[in-house]
Amino acid sequence: MSESAELTGPRTRIPSEGVAETAASERDIGVKVGDNLVEVKNLTVKFGGLLAMDDVSFNIKRGEILGLIGPNGAGKTTCFNAMTGVYKPTSGQVLLEGKLLNGMKQHKITRAGLARTFQNIRLFGEMTALENVVVGLDARHKTSVVGALLRLPRHIREEKSAIERGMALLEFVGIADQAATLSRHLPYGSQRRLEIARALATDPKVLCLDEPAAGFNPAEKEELMQLIRIIRDDGYTVLLIEHDMKLVMGVTDRIVVLEFGKKIADNIPSVIREDPKVVSAYLGEPEDDFA
Amino acid sequence: MSMSDGPKPLHTAKSEQIDEDREAVGTPPGSSSAARRKGKLFGAWSDRWAALPRQKQWLFLIVVVALAYLLPVINPPFISTEPGNDFPLACQLMAIYALVAVGLNIVIGYAGLLDLGYIAFFAVGSYTAAMLTSPDSAFIKIPYLWTIPVAMAVTMFVGVLLGLPTLRLRGDYLAIVTLGFGEIVRILATIIPAMKGQVGFQNVGHPPGVGADGIPIFANSNGTPWYWLTLTILIVILFLVGNLERSRVGRSWIAIREDEDAAETMGVPTFKYKVWAFAMGAGIGGLAGALMGGQVGFVNNQKFDVVTSILFVAAVVLGGAGNKVGAIIGGALVAYIPLRFTAVAEYKFLIFGLALCLIMIYRSHGLLAARQQLLAYGQKAYAAVKKSNDAKNAQPATNLGEELSK
């Protein structure tokens, strides 16, 4: 392996080919690069009388980083939750590779290939970093309870590969040296990175990141953007919810803007930047948020 | 909402607070493994244990197991419960309680589900053994040893039956439903004529074998063989539970305990694994019940109070929920204390009730704060990480990948 293993800290590194290969997706994806991988069609979510999302449609193309932005309360996280099965949409459809996800159980949606991180970190605190990642890896394991009970060959094979892949993923996000640390004892930045590693472990076709840079300083944000680009370059498709416009503009290929639960724009970053509707939507926001 | 155990420091962190939070938790990378389990009285034990070479661990285990088998024969003077109570029988009860605690630990300690009616599964196991062997029962008769797997199967089925409707609910509803269920099984045993209420079943079967004096080896009053049987079963169960713990099953249980919603989002079929935890726990409870029924030789409705259920919970919590060695110690203690200190036997419910509160208030990790191992091959990886970190502190260029591939 290369010098990438010099773990001077949990932060910026470019993972070596070998690590990226072990960590990378191993599934075939049924659409070509650049085609629609996820289709969100007329998604509407109502809470009681409150219309949280109103007829939102957009697509995520395979191999792109799509930004989902909007002012506070615009419905970004609601959209996420509706896509990943936390909320049942009132109407509308979410399709992954043309397959309908509505009504599927959450864990099935994850296994189908839609993984996510949480805005407020939700790691399994009493597990080590490596164990957290292996829980994600378990999503693609096939060992049965009986198989585990009797340590059948498949179980042993999967356990061994889980350690290898888990460590590779931790190295990929830059926290391999903390593999044995309980996740609740990890520093904040490492917790965020571990969330990404755990989501990647489920072998997603689309990785949904919910404000992964919240609470980061500019330098750390820059490193995170780097990481997200590498993830994309490894063949993952990324949906990024982010509040920080600078980050979004810097990393995304395309941006969908929500306001009051409605889609108001959908275009490449340079166009979005000039869009008067978007600018006015963000007028109330602090200057430095909208770079 | 999910019932979850274990602190999640950043769970509710709002973005404004995040900067403060990270100041608080921000340890320099690499030093974090040293911060693990700090301040835990017994935590050092499990670290030291993990540091021992494999051969020494085995040697130590063999000595412990041998001592455990010899316990009723040695009958150590200070530890013995005699003259108040027969010591081999006391050992048998301790082993039964340890078995119960290991089973209940799956439900409470791993999956974080509070089952307050565990006695019901114990009862179902006892009744299964009794009704299939006692001459008082109208059912078909089978040899006693066969009733053990049958009892496990029946209790697992009952566990699934109770779990399917209730495990979809929030965890605290489960607590009250199981509490009610524990009581209901006793009432049903009273009002269903086939279960013979207080009259019960005499002459429950026992394993075959007759001693030189013509008395069955597994006579009711002969504790030692029963203890050896129970201990052997306990060891087998421990191995199997250990296998489950270090697999996706154990990881799923702990993930459910820590954060059920996050577990579901990470692809864990939470409901399925909760039912499995419930069924496994129930099966082991039924197994213990069948052993108890056989040894006592008499089963009626008087032995299965819900209060005994709370003793079981106390056994798990005392040793440290989620820790199977702790569960064994907790279970053995709960059985042992009233038998050894007969003066306080009358107050056992008070003692253990109070112990439950005090442990929860002052030491919610239990007496033995050891963490479960969730990876079958984790130790090697951790050792590699540690070595790499150590080497890095000494000289900056070490190759972690190489360490791993060794």
Added chain:
Amino acid sequence: MLPTILLAAPVSNDWITLDFPSLAQNFWSATFDGLTFGSIYALVALGYTLVYGVLNLINFAHSEVFIMGCYGVWFTLSFLGFGPSAPNLDIGQIIVNLLLAFIVAIAASALTAFLLERLAYKPLRKRNAPRLVFLITAIGASFTIQYLIFIWRGPVPEQALTMFKPTPIFDVFGTIIYSDQLIIVCAAVIMMVVTDLFISKSRTGRGIRAVAQDPDTATLMGVNKERIIITTFVIGGILAGAAALFYVMKIPSGVVYNGGFILGIKAFAAAVLGGIGNVRGALLGGLLLGLIGNYGQILLGNSQWTDVVAFMVLVLVLLFRPEGILGTSLGRSKA
């Protein structure tokens, strides 16, 4: 010897018989009695519901709060010189005695609830313990109190003390309604209306609802959370004390160390049935459960069936409508 007795015992399989004629015959008396017991369940259920609303905790020890009230009543009656048979007293004296027992009962229950909160739950809240820890503490506390009473009073129920002989008041559908039934139902309904008004109208009640809805925001808005929590426990205690008085009136022989246990489960079932966290739901759930239990008992011909029926109701409600009949929680209920 024993085996021969066993062989002689009839082994019948008709352990469930549905005795409809008996139910039809006793329908109205079962109804009135069911409503009486239902009021008692409802009063205890309120304690569960209030604490659940505010702390999201099943307070398992609430059944012991209730039984302490029963002991309060018993000691008062014992002190006043009551015996197994009702003395001949005029109505004024009866009311004075009832009031005295009532005051002692609510004092005993409220004090128990207060101590419970301070000693067991507050330390856990301070260190932000997970839910499982709260639940285990609650069951441990319940156990501790139960066996403290056990050591103090022994396993045998206290001697039954009768306050007064129920007198027939009037006739409905050919069934006589007795004075005790009337007193219990009226008093319970009055107490619950007062509680409902208190929760919805008073300043403290608003505080309780605010904490139930969102403890953090309520604290930011200047609500003293700790004070609200302790008030909630005390209110629950007072209601349990009242329930205790009525319970002893109805079942004088029920004062025993573990007498609260089954009643506690039933009251909790009532709270869930009506919608946990919902004050009016507790009343509805209590009355319904009282009726269901009583009808079930007559239909199935064995008093132990009431417990089984109550449990079945709990499971069925949780299965099909876990939010209960009225549903809305304390926090969201309208003023």
